[in-house]
Amino acid sequence: MIMRIYRGTVFAGKEHLWQDRVETLSIPWLRKQIGLVAFYPGKPMVESGSRTFCMCMIWESVEAITAAVGQNWNQSVYMGDEEALIESSSLEHFEVYP
Known part of the structure; x- marks a missing residue:
């Protein structure tokens, strides 16, 4: 199994737009993918x-x-327009092991 970890820093003031796009575009698309075992979207903790x-x-x-x-x-x-909301991003892949 492969763990795919995406991190994206959203332009200031665009956080709500990003979360909306992920909820309405990315998550429905992910749910339809064959071979996807699980996914976990994460948002910044308010105090951070x-x-x-x-x-x-x-x-x-x-x-x-x-x-x-x-x-x-x-x-x-x-x-959709998600990429226009991103200031910087990274993507890493890892093999899952016991």
Whole structure:
């Protein structure tokens, strides 16, 4: 299994727009993907003052990720206008082990 962790810092003042886009675009799309075992969207804790959101996804394999997002599976995927709301981002992949 592959753990795919996305972190994105949203432009100041765009936090509510980002969360709305994730809830209305990204999450429904993720729920339809074959080979996705689980996903966990994360938002900044209020007291942190951070603007960084994350998404932790567990996939059956790299092949399952590729089937969902294409040959550039090691790059971030954005739905609608999500990318325009992001100041900076990172994406990492890890093998899940016991």
